[in-house]
Amino acid sequence: MDITEFHERSDQLFQDIEQQLDEYAEQYDTDIDYESHGNVIAITFENQSKIIINTQEPLLQIWMATRRQGYHFDFKDGDWLCSRSGVPFRQLFDESIKDQISH
Known part of the structure; x- marks a missing residue:
């Protein structure tokens, strides 16, 4: 994948x-609540926990930081997949949203 x-x-x-x-x-x-500034989305929940999602242009990756851990995603086979587990971004994002809301 090229930069464009x-x-x-x-x-x-x-x-x-x-x-x-x-x-x-x-x-x-x-x-x-969320704020989007360029390559960063900061999501804040009622309990004041946060999820931060940003691009890492030099690595051609998406990074997501949650209350439990951080994830790095590469674009493969038509989807953003976790570089460690191969789990799609949307699945981990959904699980992280539920986790953040429940605490």
Whole structure:
């Protein structure tokens, strides 16, 4: 993947995340605030816990930091996959949202 494709794919992921956050807030009946600045999305929950998602352009990766751990994602086979486990971003993001809300 070249840098142009990386930007296109990461921009699309960030747009998808922002749309999903409203759905999560409604689904879990909670407030979820977020700020997006360039290559970083900071998500804050009612309990003041956070998830930070950002691009790592030199590595062509997406990084996500949660209350439990950090993840690095590479774009492979048409999806952002965790570099350690191979689990898709959306699955780990969904699990992290549930975890953050429940604490």
